[in-house]
Amino acid sequence: MRWSEMANKECVDLTSGERLGSFSHADLVIDPNSGQIESILIPMGGTSVFKKRSHEVRVAWGMIRKVGPEMVIIDSGRRS
DSSP states (O other): OOHHHHTTOEEEETTTOOEEEEGGGOEEEEOTTTOOEEEEEEEESOOSTTSOOOEEEEEEGGGEEEEOSSEEEEOTTOOO
């Protein structure tokens, strides 16, 4: 899957049922040695040019359980 396809999806936490936001303004944390994605930083709050992000949610790559056509299900109870 390409990142452009992933960017259009919403992120939902399986444990709490909370909608965390979309990947459209997310940043990737990549391991410089292996080149693998370690985690995704999803901004919470304003994301426009004139607003600062209030905070970010770090989603470890191992927390992703299911990638569907419209959303990504993560399990925040699982850290690997």
